[in-house]
Amino acid sequence: MNFKPLGDSALLVSFGEIIDEKTNDKIHSLAKAIEKASFEWLIEVVPAYSSLAVMYDAALIDFEGVKRAIGELEFSAERFEGKLVEIPVVYGSSYGPDLEFVAQYNGLTPDEVIEIHSKPVYRVYFLGFLPGFAYLGGMDERIATPRLEKPRLKVPAGSVGIAGKQTGIYPLESPGGWRIIGRTPLRLFNPEKEPPTLLQPGDRVKFVPIDEEEFLRLYREEWVDD
Structure with missing residues (x-):
């Protein structure tokens, strides 16, 4: 240490x-x-x-x-593993405006980027930047892409992005420079719940591609009907 x-x-x-x-x-x-x-x-x-x-x-x-x-503390490095959380994501179009760029930058098709991004089981290393923003480990370097040269002033809550060799999800609307490839309808931060964050350090994350119809249905359940 x-x-x-x-x-x-x-x-x-x-x-x-x-x-x-x-x-x-x-x-x-x-x-x-x-x-x-x-x-x-x-x-x-x-x-x-x-x-x-x-x-x-x-x-x-x-x-x-x-x-x-x-x-002077005695401790052993035990395996730190939490729950498995499936994150539905609609990729591309207005939900993922940078999907085409990520594909072109890495010499791939958009479908290949989606397949590569949604294949691993990611680990939540820690939370930071925003309440509930999970820093995930385990992204395939074949889709690694640099940040935007000029960050966006508004990135919608639920946006799934790539920055360098990392991927993550914006829990709240905020400025940001990550390359946005999709969006989840799930609510990652809700101050009225306990705990207020959907993801915790040690949790495992699996992205699941969905279509726009499914996105809108889940979005209403999470954000409108709540």
């Missing part, structure tokens, strides 16, 4: 720069161990791909004290 300060009331615990499931398992196992220890100075732990941010009360402890406490 490598430690470095984040301001005067947080530190970052890192396990290197490699993004893989084993490293992420270590991160979540350490996060559980820290939370289980119930340190009085602990405010919050925030996991990422291969690092963990630990927020603490600087009036009760300093960086060296937190570093020492975490270093």
Whole structure:
């Protein structure tokens, strides 16, 4: 484990720069161990791909004290796996305006992009950027595509995008520079539910292609009839 300060009331615990499931398992196992220890100075732990941010009360402890406490914890990197969530997606047309570009950029047809994108079972490494925005691992590099040079001012909630070697889903309408290839009718963030986010770290995600008729039916159930 490598430690470095984040301001005067947080530190970052890192396990290197490699993004893989084993490293992420270590991160979540350490996060559980820290939370289980119930340190009085602990405010919050925030996991990422291969690092963990630990927020603490600087009036009760300093960086060296937190570093020492975490270093003394015993934990094992257990397999971190949550539920399997199927995400229906209508690909292309107005729902996925960048599908054609992704296909052309990678020398593929739009149907091939859809097949490649919907084949894997992705892992939710962590949530960030927006409430419920899941950073997914496991995308096939054959459809890796750079971000837009100029981000869009509005990306609809549910938009499924590609940025470099990553894929993700916008849980809320927001600006964004990911290449949008489709859209899901599911509601990924609902503050009236507990938990408010559909996806959690460790969950597995499977994209399922649907047609526009099915999209509209599910959209009414999720957003209109709710």
